[in-house]
Amino acid sequence: MASMIRKKVAMLGSFAVGKTSLVRQFVSGIFSDSYLTTVGVKVDKKTLHVDQRDVALVLWDLHGEDEFQKIQSTYLRGTGGYFLVADGTRGHTLDIARNLRESARQVVGDAPFSLLINKHDLRAEWEIDDAAIEQCRADGWIVHLTSAKTGDEVEHAFVDLTRRMLDG
């Protein structure tokens, strides 16, 4: 029997943007409103069937980046693809995502990635405007407007990244 394809996917972003909630929504279909900070890294798994292939995604939910706690580059070793996560209601989290893109590129090169602008269920309160989103797309980024709360675009974002990892 052919061995299962396994791909490591990292979740990167500022703290409290919803990385853990996105993983929980994707893996278990669960959402909780309470915010619990992540320390270190939580590793989770989910198997997807994409283009007639079974792919086991190993999801690395990394602690949020802030001024006191920087992402350890060793966490990114062996990453097949990654998500940059920003919180639409907090504009500066997009700047942090952009900085993390540069850090990630130094470790994983041109591995596929997507930007998830999360908390789409709170769109009326967003600080990240359409112009900023269009700028990311103009830079060649794949952008998904997700809601870990409602599940909007979450599955699609993971499937799309998986497909690009397989094609890469």
Added chain:
Amino acid sequence: MGDAPDPLRGQLLDLLLHDRTAAWLEVSDAMRVLRSGGDLAAFGLESAVEDVEVLGYASFLVGLIPVQSGPLVLPQVKTANGRYADVHVSSTGGRTLVLVVDATPQAERLATLQQWGNDLQLDRERDAARGDRETRERRGRAQTLTAAVFLLRVDPHEHQTTAPEAVLSLRQRGLASLALCVSEHAGFMHRHSVTESLALFGILPSDGSPAYQAAAAAVDAVDSVRELAPRTDTPTPFTIHVAAGIATGEAVLGNSAVGNSVVPAVFGDPVDRALNLALRAPPHGVLADESTWSSCDSPGQPLAAERLSESASGSPLFLFERG
């Protein structure tokens, strides 16, 4: 220490691990477990026994082995059963050694601190966003507010005998202290604009009287600056003097260009009046004119005011002090 006698090496190992649980795996380049040991169950690795494919049981190793360059340390990895572990991985001669050491107590301590810090930061961000929204809504409309102008001064004679950097440092700390006090006591505050020795605040009504809030904030702010002392050693001790003027009236919030940036600013008659009062205020005094004093109708913390002699225009002035 590799050449130390076995008993010493044993003691060293005990010292390093102390009461930390540990487990290890030896893995082939074909990803098969060659050997394993330690407390595997503590990390949910009990099924990673000889000849099984390791990635099915230790998914955190996906993409990592064999390690291409040097040993790898992954701190605080949350394992399958909820325990945190520091994971050390090194590859040599066609095999990879994986050492897993419990890091749960350290991770839990960090989590407590991190949660507190992140909650605090989120609260601050929410407050700032709310303030920005209010400012945007208010901008461009004439409204009643109180302008508070502070002037900072170092005695000219002392100034000549004092290192410029010491004066600058004290002034900067004085301005920062003013901003802090006003923000703490003045309810909603329009962002201040400052120059080297002048600070201007536009204090909007939140609940109660803006004039009263401004007076209370100004008295506290002046007191805070009064207590500052130079940090650097200077040939001659010197002090910083501060005086304030407050004036209530119709003003407009807007923006002003300063250097290469645009900063929020307050425009209108209260600014001119407050500046004139600050120029006339005695050292460490907060001066208000009659109309501002008469609008200080919030009881709050008691503030007293001394009625001074008639001003040039014939109106009395009021010097605030802590009641």
